[in-house]
Structure formats: structure tokens, C-alpha cells
Amino acid sequence: MIILEQLLNGLTIGSFYALIALGYSMVYGVMKLINFAHGDLFALGSYLGYSLLIWGAGAASQRFGLWGGMIAALLFSFFAVGCAGVLMERVAYRPVQKSGRLPLVVSALGASIFLQNSIMAIWGPRYQAYPASVVPTHAIHLGWLHVTIMQLFILILSFILMLTLYYIVQKTTFGAAIRATALDREMATILGVDVRKITLFIFFLGPALGGVAGVMNGMYYRQISFVMGWNYGLKAFTATILGGIGNIPAAMLGGLLLGTVEMFGAAYISSAWKDVFTFLILIIILIFRPTGLIGEKVAEKV
Amino acid sequence: MGKGRGTSKFSLLAVILLFCLYPLFSNFYWTDVAFFFGVYALLGLSLNIVLGETGLFDLGHAAFYAIGAYITAILNTLYGIPIIWLIPLSAIGAGLFAYVVTSPIIHLRGDYLCVVTIGIGEIVRLALINNPFGLTGGPNGITGVGRPSLGPFLIDSPTRFYFYVWGILVIVIICLIRLQRSRIGRAWNYLREDDIAAETSGIDVRHFKLLAFVVGAALAGVAGNIYASKLMIVSPDTFTFMESSMLFCIVMLGGLGSIPGSILGAGIITVFPEIFRIVANYRMLFFGGALVLTMIFRPGGIWPRKREAVGLRIGDIDDVKGKVKGKLQLIDQNRNIKKKKARGKNDPSVPNIIGNHILTTDKLTMTFGGLVAVNEFDLAVSQEKITSIIGPNGAGKTTVFNVVTGIYKPVSGRVYFEGNDITGLKPHKIAELGLARTFQNIRLFPNLTCIENVMAGLHHRMNSYVLSSIVRTESQRAEEKWALEIATHWLEKTGLGDVHDELAKNLPYGKQKLLELARALSSSPRLLILDEPSSGLNDKETEELMVFLESLLEEQNLTILLIEHDMNVVMGISHWVVVMDMGMKIAEGTPKEIYNHPKVIEAYLGREE
Numbered sequence: 044m045i046i047l048e049q050l051l052n053g054l055t056i057g058s059f060y061a062l063i064a065l066g067y068s069m070v071y072g073v074m075k076l077i078n079f080a081h082g083d084l085f086a087l088g089s090y091l092g093y094s095l096l097i098w099g100a101g102a103a104s105q106r107f108g109l110w111g112g113m114i115a116a117l118l119f120s121f122f123a124v125g126c127a128g129v130l131m132e133r134v135a136y137r138p139v140q141k142s143g144r145l146p147l148v149v150s151a152l153g154a155s156i157f158l159q160n161s162i163m164a165i166w167g168p169r170y171q172a173y174p175a176s177v178v179p180t181h182a183i184h185l186g187w188l189h190v191t192i193m194q195l196f197i198l199i200l201s202f203i204l205m206l207t208l209y210y211i212v213q214k215t216t217f218g219a220a221i222r223a224t225a226l227d228r229e230m231a232t233i234l235g236v237d238v239r240k241i242t243l244f245i246f247f248l249g250p251a252l253g254g255v256a257g258v259m260n261g262m263y264y265r266q267i268s269f270v271m272g273w274n275y276g277l278k279a280f281t282a283t284i285l286g287g288i289g290n291i292p293a294a295m296l297g298g299l300l301l302g303t304v305e306m307f308g309a310a311y312i313s314s315a316w317k318d319v320f321t322f323l324i325l326i327i328i329l330i331f332r333p334t335g336l337i338g339e340k341v342a343e344k345v
Numbered sequence: 346m347g348k349g350r351g352t353s354k355f356s357l358l359a360v361i362l363l364f365c366l367y368p369l370f371s372n373f374y375w376t377d378v379a380f381f382f383g384v385y386a387l388l389g390l391s392l393n394i395v396l397g398e399t400g401l402f403d404l405g406h407a408a409f410y411a412i413g414a415y416i417t418a419i420l421n422t423l424y425g426i427p428i429i430w431l432i433p434l435s436a437i438g439a440g441l442f443a444y445v446v447t448s449p450i451i452h453l454r455g456d457y458l459c460v461v462t463i464g465i466g467e468i469v470r471l472a473l474i475n476n477p478f479g480l481t482g483g484p485n486g487i488t489g490v491g492r493p494s495l496g497p498f499l500i501d502s503p504t505r506f507y508f509y510v511w512g513i514l515v516i517v518i519i520c521l522i523r524l525q526r527s528r529i530g531r532a533w534n535y536l537r538e539d540d541i542a543a544e545t546s547g548i549d550v551r552h553f554k555l556l557a558f559v560v561g562a563a564l565a566g567v568a569g570n571i572y573a574s575k576l577m578i579v580s581p582d583t584f585t586f587m588e589s590s591m592l593f594c595i596v597m598l599g600g601l602g603s604i605p606g607s608i609l610g611a612g613i614i615t616v617f618p619e620i621f622r623i624v625a626n627y628r629m630l631f632f633g634g635a636l637v638l639t640m641i642f643r644p645g646g647i648w649p650r651k652r653e654a655v656g657l658r659i660g661d662i663d664d665v666k667g668k669v670k671g672k673l674q675l676i677d678q679n680r681n682i683k684k685k686k687a688r689g690k691n692d693p694s695v696p697n698i699i700g701n702h703i704l705t706t707d708k709l710t711m712t713f714g715g716l717v718a719v720n721e722f723d724l725a726v727s728q729e730k731i732t733s734i735i736g737p738n739g740a741g742k743t744t745v746f747n748v749v750t751g752i753y754k755p756v757s758g759r760v761y762f763e764g765n766d767i768t769g770l771k772p773h774k775i776a777e778l779g780l781a782r783t784f785q786n787i788r789l790f791p792n793l794t795c796i797e798n799v800m801a802g803l804h805h806r807m808n809s810y811v812l813s814s815i816v817r818t819e820s821q822r823a824e825e826k827w828a829l830e831i832a833t834h835w836l837e838k839t840g841l842g843d844v845h846d847e848l849a850k851n852l853p854y855g856k857q858k859l860l861e862l863a864r865a866l867s868s869s870p871r872l873l874i875l876d877e878p879s880s881g882l883n884d885k886e887t888e889e890l891m892v893f894l895e896s897l898l899e900e901q902n903l904t905i906l907l908i909e910h911d912m913n914v915v916m917g918i919s920h921w922v923v924v925m926d927m928g929m930k931i932a933e934g935t936p937k938e939i940y941n942h943p944k945v946i947e948a949y950l951g952r953e954e
Contacts, residue, residue, distance in 0.1 A: 077456060134637070139637075143644070144455070145402075145601070146597065146644035146645075148402075148459075149597040149640050150636065150641070153594075153633045153634065153636025153637040154637055155633070156630075157636075158633070159633075160630035161630055163626065164627055273587070284457075284460055315474075319468050319472060322471075323468065325461075325464045326450065326464045326465070329450065330449055333453060333457050
């Protein structure tokens, strides 16, 4: 039973990684850019959700009820962080895009530093805590299995979000346009795909999902800090590579897998060295299967 | 030009004077800022070798910095080894570490390499925190690191540290400038610009990528040593992903591959936050914004390297333009010995079909996934003749070239060059044996000058390495001069003498093709492989090319193998024509025979019903 609980813990943290990884992967797909600021967008989401929940005279949950407050915070974060993502593309990426890959990387690093320090300037450098009153804390027992309501909520919501995204990308015409753009931007443009619209969509949805992950992360761990973006960003990015970058289902798989591996690694090997294992796995994957677990090989034309 | 050098010498003198006087006019605080400027300049220059010169995305460079700092701290506190002696040890340690960890990943490209280096950076930092074998002191690090002393002269005050770091920096800068303008520096640049073109020109890409990492890491190790002795404490907090990102930004802010650029970038990174200290909480915010703005308005960096203006002034070898007539020694002595050795190793199992054929393939097969691109293809190229391969698009002609030159490994079949089995050899090895090629879609080194492009072909015939390039030994200079002369000779021979110092990317299409040809010829190949040499050329240029190729055959004892679509060229200069379709040879013969061959007509025009 302990193993099952560990698995659930792993999947919970894995769904944070997966939701963030989706943003990395989508952006990489259409822009071939590692969006280093993506982790900070996740942190921004966490802080925005926090502010909404404690906003006004009392907590949001006093107005909307416990679940209403949570949903409001998630929705608010979803849209606000999505807009921040679009703005970021507009200001920091689009003007640099024509100059090539390297300047884009630096611009992304700059955007990340800017965002991180904006969060610090607004909410202060100290840890903030989601108040206990705004999230459900009780647990349910299924036989010997002990699951918190929060965990269940996170798993179900993440599952729904990922399924929806999967449907959009794999089954709709718009999704086909996204995939076409990821494969060959130029060709997609020639065939009449509105690449700009796709970029906009990607830069809204990716960060928006990250924002949702941020709020859920805050509700789950309750404690948030302005530097959390680097950490989660790096992990989620690892997850993206693990699955295969630029591929939507791969990012989900990578995230869930990484969360689980990490949990078991911490429980059964060593919690101090668990991150070392994470990165070792990353490097080994890249050496033997640079395209990730389910990515496809791209041959270079000579 | 002499005047320009004079003023630049004067301004250099002024800068040095300014640096010497600086501590007199500043307080300890600002002297320390200038010290850290120096440390970051060292780090920026070290990453510049990897990222700037060689184009390898390294976002984990802080790891090498950390290794240097910890080696110094551990050996100094445990065994009391003087800091000064630990400088070379830190450099060697960091370089060795870089060699070990990058060897298995060096083949990764672009973003993948970037990700792996991030991983390495994090692993090193996490390992330091976890205090392996009780050596690193865990999260708090190691305290009590000693101070360096030069003989009896202890370096302890901010002013002394300032002169210490900038003194080391001056030495490093001189070494790096010499390295940049040598065979090594050029090799790094070649593979940054186009690693496939570099490899087929005879540059051992893997070796020079590793070398860049080792040299870069060693320099970062030196910076780590200086940092540790200044702060007297090392802790894992210094060597974060953020630190690696900063180093990355230093190089990019200054300009890729630019030595003054990297120093300037380091200055910006260290001085900028100090100036904005008044708005303490917002300074990094401004900094992030400034990074984005710089990339929008100056994506190439603030002080990019201007190659074309400098040309190839190397020490006392000024310019050999127009001075080389007569005494050219195209084949150097070493090479003939090598060649004889290679011949001596003839494999007795080599089939007898070779005869006077310089290149033969035996049932060569290459597939991509399920697609058979080349199917049991036999080719025999006669010595000192022109052989053409023709065939419809997608017949597999270029794939044959790529297999022969080692870019692809064949699924089955063998390739023999001058009696030696070269199947599966790396492209640079094949180039060394005397086989040079051009590409269908020109592959030059776009941001290098024409003369540097041509010198790529001479790389594998030169021997100087890191130390001899830094010291500029007699033989190294002679070798550089020799290479410069031959390269100039080929530039002039291909009619590009007037664009000697122009960047390759600025040439019109036709001249780019010629430049690629000059690069291939400069290696004095015995077999020249040309992939559609006349495509994109007008009638007059094509005519000139044909005359030129025929003249080569006579003057250089050269054999030429070409893919060509222009039937005037094929019929005009070929001695032998091979026709390919669907990966197979469908006919071969003299141009006349091929012209009327029913199978050839069918492949091109379809069957008559």
C-alpha cells in the first residue's frame, strides 16, 4: 500500500511537471526555442492564484465557497498567465526571432530574470503561504489507501486538461495545423497555415497550463517562493526531453514518469541524491535516445 | 593600414595605463568590483572558446568553474599546497573533468548539447551539496582557503588582488589571441560554421570540439582558483544554473567569438548591478530587461569580431597576396611519406578490379528506413580521368558521394580508394587520404573570410597544436606562411584573388561555388568529387569551369568524379559516364555510347508505348 501511495504522490508531482512540460514542448515545437522563462510563468501563476484567494476583505473562498474559490483562482491564473505568455512572445521573442537561435536563448534568459524579479518586487522576497482555509485538507480512505481530496482533485483536473489538449492537437484541424507548423514552419506557411495565429495560441495555452499547475502546486504544498520557477522549470524541462521534445503526448508521459521516478528514487534510494539521478537519467537518455522515449528521429539532409 | 595599427596601439596603451591607475582613484569597494570584473572576464573568455569560437551550446559552464574552485579549496585546506601551485592543478583538473564528462556527449548537437550541459552543471552543484566522501563540506562549503603569494609577496589587499587577476588576464588574452589566429582557432571556427563541411575538409570535428571544452574548462578552472583564494570560502551557491546563464549572457552580449566582446560583456554584467545598487530590489529586473533589449537591437552582440577588416595578419606574416609566384611547394614532404605508408598497407584481399582505378565501390548499398537509395552499386573511377555520374533526380547519386566520403555508413558493400578499404572511415580520415569534395547546396563557412575558407583544406596537412600556436614557434610560423601561400595560390587560380578578405557569405552564388572548389583543391587531393558543379552558373561561367577542370587534370595529376545535370558539361569533358536510376547503375560507357543508349533514354524520357 505504501508503494501505491508513493505512486500517487509521484503522479501528483508528475502532473505538475507534465503540465509545465507541455508548455515547453509546444513552444519548442513551433519556435524551436527553449523558453527558459516558462518556469517563471508557472511561478507567476502560483502567486496570482495566491493573491486571488486571499484577495479583498476575506478569502475568495468566503465569497464563492471553498470549491468556488479554488476554481476562480485556477481560472484567473489560467487566463492571466496565458496573457502574460502572449505578451512575452510579443515583446521578447518575436523581435528577436529573425536573428537566430542564440539571441533567442539569451532573450529567453533575460525574460526569465525579468519575470522572476518582477515577482519578487511585487510579492516580496520571502516565502508566501496559501492559507489552510482555502483548500480542502481532509483525506479519504479507500481500504488501506490514504488519499487527500487535494491530490485527487489535482490528478483529475490534470487528466482532463491533458486529455483536452491531446484531443485538440491530435484530432482537430487546428491541431493538425499546429503539428504541421512544428514539423516545417515554412512549408506550413506556404500551405496557408496562419503561423502567427498558431504561435499566439501556443504562447497562450502553454503558459496558461503552467499557471494552472502553479496554483495547484501552491494549493498542494501551500508554500510558494519567487525562485520556484527555476527549479520546477528545470525539472519539467527534463521531463520534456525525457518524453521527446516537440511532441505533446511525450511531454505528458515524461512529466508523469519523472514525478514517479523521483518519488521512488527519494523513497528507496536516497532523497539527497534524487535530483542527481534525475539529471543522470536525462543525460543517459540523451546519449542513447536523443529524441526522447517516444520522439521521432529527424535526419539531417546533407 | 599602418596608421590604423598605430592608433589602435596608442588606444591600447591608454587603456592599460587607465587600468594601472584605476586603484589609485577608487576605494576598496570599487577595486573589488574591478577584481570581479576580471574574474568574470576570465570566465567569459573561457566560455567564449566553447560557445563563441566553436559554437557549442554550453549552459553548464559553472560546473568547470566549480571544479577549479573546489580543487583549490580542498587541496589548500587539507594539504596546505600554496594557491599559486594550485592554478595549474585547477586548470588540469577542470580540463580533465571536462574531457571525461563531455566525451560521451560531444556528438550531440545544438539544443541537446545545451540540455546535457545544464544537466552536468546541476549534477556537479548537487553533488557538492551532498558532500561526497566528506570532501566538499556540504551546503556550507569549505572555509579557510588561503591567499596566493608570489614569492614573499602576499596577495591580500583588494588592490593587490586587482593587479593579480588582471595580470593573469593579460597573459590569458595574449594566449587566446594567438590561439584564435592559428590552425586551432580556425578549426574551431570551421566547425562552428558548418561541422559537416569541416569534417569533409579534413578536420577531426570530435577532437576539436573536445579540445574546445578542455581548454575552456581549464581556463574556468583558473578563474575558480582565483575566486576561491579571494573569498577564502567556496560554497555550492556560487555555481548555480543562474551563474552559467550569466556566463552565457556575457559571451552573447559581447559578441560570439570576440575577445574584447567577452571582456566588455563581463564588465557589463559586473558593473551594471553595482550602478543600480540604489534600486537594490529592481536591479536584476532591469538587467533582465536589458538583456532582452540588447538581443532585439544588437543580436550580434555589442562588440562583434570583425574578421574581414583584420584579415590574417599573423605576427610577421603580413600579407602574401601577389608575392607567391614561382616557389610554391604544393605537396609537402611529410605527406609523401604518409602516402607511401598507406600504400604499403595494401590489403591482399582487395579485389583485383582496382587496376588503374583510383576509386572503386563494390556492391555498395545504402538505405534510409525502408527506402533503398543505393542498391548494390559498383563504380570504378579511372585514374586521371573525368568520370560523370548522371541520372534523374532521386536516383541516389548524392547518396553515393556521401557514402564514399564517409558521411553515411553503407548498409553493405565496400569502398576502395587507391587500394585501401575506406568503408566506414570518418570523413576527415578520408579527406586526409587525398579525397576532397564539394556539395550540391554549397557548404562554406559563411562568416569566415575567403582565405580562411580555403585554408580549411590545408588543416590536415599542418601539425601545430595548442602550445606551439601560443608560443608561435619557428615551425608554426613557417607552416602558417606555407598554408597562407597555398591558399592564396588557389584563390587566385580560381579567380577570387580580389576577395581574399571578404566574408564568404557576401560572395555571389557563382563565386561561392568557386570558393568551395578552391577549398577542395587546396588540400591537393588526388580525387576531386564535385556535386553538380555547374548548377546555378550561367553559360559563360560553365564554359570557364569546364576549361578549368580540364586544365586541373593536366597540371595536378588529378582525378575528377562529378555529378552533373548539364549534358553539355557531361558530354563535353567526361571520359566515362555512369548512369544511375533508382539506386542502381543502368548503363556506363563513353559519352558517345551513353548518348544513344536505349536504357538511358528510357530513364530520362520514359518508355515509348
